[in-house]
Amino acid sequence: MTMTPSERAGRLLGRTTRRRAAEAVVRTLIYAAGLLSIVILLAIAVFLFVEARKSIAEVGLGTMLTSTQWFPTGTPKIFGFLPLIIGSLMVTGVALVVFVPIGIGAAVFISEFSAGWFKEVMKSVIEFMAAVPSVVYGFLGVAILIPWVKATFGLTSGMTALTGGLVLGIMSLPTVISISEDALHAVPDALRQGSLALGNTRWQTIYKVVVPSASSGIFAGVMLGLGRAIGETMAVLMLTGNAAVIPTNVFESVRTMTGTIAAEMGEVVFGGLHYSVLFSVGLVLFGITFVINLAADLVLERQRKRWRR
Numbered sequence: 001m002t003m004t005p006s007e008r009a010g011r012l013l014g015r016t017t018r019r020r021a022a023e024a025v026v027r028t029l030i031y032a033a034g035l036l037s038i039v040i041l042l043a044i045a046v047f048l049f050v051e052a053r054k055s056i057a058e059v060g061l062g063t064m065l066t067s068t069q070w071f072p073t074g075t076p077k078i079f080g081f082l083p084l085i086i087g088s089l090m091v092t093g094v095a096l097v098v099f100v101p102i103g104i105g106a107a108v109f110i111s112e113f114s115a116g117w118f119k120e121v122m123k124s125v126i127e128f129m130a131a132v133p134s135v136v137y138g139f140l141g142v143a144i145l146i147p148w149v150k151a152t153f154g155l156t157s158g159m160t161a162l163t164g165g166l167v168l169g170i171m172s173l174p175t176v177i178s179i180s181e182d183a184l185h186a187v188p189d190a191l192r193q194g195s196l197a198l199g200n201t202r203w204q205t206i207y208k209v210v211v212p213s214a215s216s217g218i219f220a221g222v223m224l225g226l227g228r229a230i231g232e233t234m235a236v237l238m239l240t241g242n243a244a245v246i247p248t249n250v251f252e253s254v255r256t257m258t259g260t261i262a263a264e265m266g267e268v269v270f271g272g273l274h275y276s277v278l279f280s281v282g283l284v285l286f287g288i289t290f291v292i293n294l295a296a297d298l299v300l301e302r303q304r305k306r307w308r309r
Helices: 005-058 061-066 082-113 116-131 134-153 161-185 189-197 202-213 215-231 234-239 257-267 273-308
Strands: none
Touching: 005 273, 061 082, 061 273, 082 116, 082 161, 082 202, 082 215, 082 257, 082 273, 116 161, 134 161, 134 234, 161 215, 161 234, 189 202, 202 215, 215 273, 234 257, 257 273
8 A cells, every 4th residue: 555645754754753752761861870870979978978077077187187197096096097098099009000001001912913712712811800809819919929029029028018009900900901902992993004004014003093092991991990999998908918107118018098997897886986087088088089080081081172183
């Protein structure tokens, strides 16, 4: 049965209307999901502040941030965050030195130089590494890295910031490699072919064309790896020695903010001052990670604008 032009136009109009309605629903859901994530983030910040307000009122946030000693059970009690902050940053810095070059190098190798079954095996191994519990990495560090660091550098103890940072770097590798490899894989082949056609070698094409084109994704992977490192608890609790003193180098024992919360939260009086101070530590950690991610977003936006030119 042949449709008349008016029937055909009506059917086409109905399809267009349904498509627009579906797009409007999807757009609304996306906006709602984005708004919900903002609400959750604000709720976390408010919750931490409410639980920490007792310590902020009685001790003072500025006093806690600038004090250089941590004696929560002493007389008088001293709650100094500076050793914890420096210890966290030092361990994370060591991890950053480990996972940035190795992670980006491995992503380039998998994306640009491997193929077939070998590439699939490599990606499967990386996914398996991401699934290994952090406590298992901690056990490996206790059994292998602590004796190695102690013997290699002639230390009295192998439980140092270096040991914790090395393990955190290894733990962050799967995140950095996976996201960086996806970003490199998304670079159009036309860019590679154009670079080769202009006379560039394969290596020149990679570091002049492919890597810069994927720089936003690679940077995002590095920042996610950084977040994994600074937020890790169990491995640093097992490997860093948990000495709440300001370290002068990576060969000394340190205590991190996450390790402090995990080690002491189960022993404090619920609702007490020490309990509130630990929430203040969490609030400071939340603020540090928020600032790092905000700075990363600003850098990414600048890179996007540069590449649009």
